[in-house]
Amino acid sequence: MYRAIYAALLRRLPPEAAHRAGFWLIRAAAAVPGVALALRRTLAPRDPALRVRALGLDFPGPLGLAAGFDKDGEGVVGLAALGFGFVEVGTVTARPQPGNPKPRMFRFPAERALVNRMGFNNHGAAALAFRLRSLRSRGGHRPIVGVNIGKTKVVPEDGAIADYEASARLVADVADYVVVNVSSPNTPGLRDLQSVDKLRPLLSAVRAALDEASPRRRVPLLVKIAPDLADADIDAVADLALDLGLDGIIATNTTISRDGLGDSAAVAAAGPGGLSGAPLRERSLSVLRRLHTRAGGRLVLIAAGGIATPGDAYDRLTAGATLLQAYTAFIYEGPFWPGRVQRGLAARMRAAEPV
Numbered sequence: 001m002y003r004a005i006y007a008a009l010l011r012r013l014p015p016e017a018a019h020r021a022g023f024w025l026i027r028a029a030a031a032v033p034g035v036a037l038a039l040r041r042t043l044a045p046r047d048p049a050l051r052v053r054a055l056g057l058d059f060p061g062p063l064g065l066a067a068g069f070d071k072d073g074e075g076v077v078g079l080a081a082l083g084f085g086f087v088e089v090g091t092v093t094a095r096p097q098p099g100n101p102k103p104r105m106f107r108f109p110a111e112r113a114l115v116n117r118m119g120f121n122n123h124g125a126a127a128l129a130f131r132l133r134s135l136r137s138r139g140g141h142r143p144i145v146g147v148n149i150g151k152t153k154v155v156p157e158d159g160a161i162a163d164y165e166a167s168a169r170l171v172a173d174v175a176d177y178v179v180v181n182v183s184s185p186n187t188p189g190l191r192d193l194q195s196v197d198k199l200r201p202l203l204s205a206v207r208a209a210l211d212e213a214s215p216r217r218r219v220p221l222l223v224k225i226a227p228d229l230a231d232a233d234i235d236a237v238a239d240l241a242l243d244l245g246l247d248g249i250i251a252t253n254t255t256i257s258r259d260g261l262g263d264s265a266a267v268a269a270a271g272p273g274g275l276s277g278a279p280l281r282e283r284s285l286s287v288l289r290r291l292h293t294r295a296g297g298r299l300v301l302i303a304a305g306g307i308a309t310p311g312d313a314y315d316r317l318t319a320g321a322t323l324l325q326a327y328t329a330f331i332y333e334g335p336f337w338p339g340r341v342q343r344g345l346a347a348r349m350r351a352a353e354p355v
């Protein structure tokens with residue numbers, strides 16, 4: 001059914017409008033009394049084989065929604081009801097900002113890929129915290145929600161630490177875990193923060209801000225890295241994460257490479273931005289492998305980048321990932337995709353079990 005709707009309607013809309021329409025439908029459905037519960041009963045992962053205990057949390061399944069889809073935390077209940085084991089909201093910034101001019105999202109359907117330069121369009125960390133707090137106070141089922149924070153565009157590099165700290169303080173008590181995003185290609189200079197000399201003071205400051213704002217519960221802290229880092233830099237980030245007592249690393253964000261896209265005219269027409277989806281799969285997997293070799297079981301590794309099938313999910317878990325995230329495949333495959341992948345993954349895991 002989704003394929004029919006996609007072919008008839010969503011594909012004809014510009015990608016960002018299609019995203020808004022699809023997301024509105026998910027939220028509208030989840031707002032109808034009983035629907036979120038019915039969806040959850042049908043689609044949410046229930047197989048005990050899928051359960052993951054990590055970051056001090058109990059995940060019903062390893063596959064979560066990657067950051068960027070629900071930047072402002074408006075639809076976490078509906079998204080989890082579709083089968084995601086957790087939802088990462090954001091990227092939010094300390095100040096609200098509009099993001100880059102449109103168009104800023106481009107489809108490459110033949111390659112199952114997207115290019116985007118959204119530029120952290122979001123309502124700000126305070127608005128997100130308010131929304132997540134009211135969700136808590138309403139009671140009822142609340143999925144695991146991670147919060148991804150980034151730098152406000154107009155803040156200069158020497159104000160970056162204070163800007164991240166401000167976001168961390170605002171979201172500390174509503175985030176099940178926090179991610180420092182230093183890897184989006186669409187905020188000028190952001191990825192430079194991945195160098196260890198800049199990353200060390202940034203992550204230390206965010207850790208301290210979280211501890212101060214949430215003295216009774218230690219909020220798990222992760223960093224999200226780009227697939228374009230050189231091998232030595234990947235090792236350096238892993239060493240730093242261990243040294244600072246970080247909880248984990250998300251590998252990876254989108255790439256600035258255009259390898260794997262066939263239509264060079266469409267590539268040129270899209271312009272700059274981050275590439276996601278199937279062309280990212282091999283690179284993200286190799287970054288994951290490198291992190292696992294370096295850090296072994298001492299960090300929680302969350303794999304993202306080109307995960308589209310139960311086989312992809314299984315490969316990441318066997319390469320050392322504890323949890324998984326996806327965005328682009330959800331766009332192409334539709335609302336029943338997360339539940340389908342979790343079920344397929346459970347079958348793969350059972351088939352691999354020694355009898």
Ligand SMILES: Cc1cc2nc3c(=O)[nH]c(=O)nc-3n(C[C@H](O)[C@H](O)[C@H](O)COP(=O)(O)O)c2cc1C
Nearest residue numbers: 066067068091116252253276277305306326327328
């Ligand atoms: C339209 C779009 C917006 C994104 N926005 C963010 C973001 O705000 N913060 C972030 O950390 N990652 C963002 N990402 C990256 C995804 O979270 C993910 O790391 C990446 O797309 C690779 O996964 P995928 O191949 O399954 O899409 C975005 C991706 C897309 C396609």
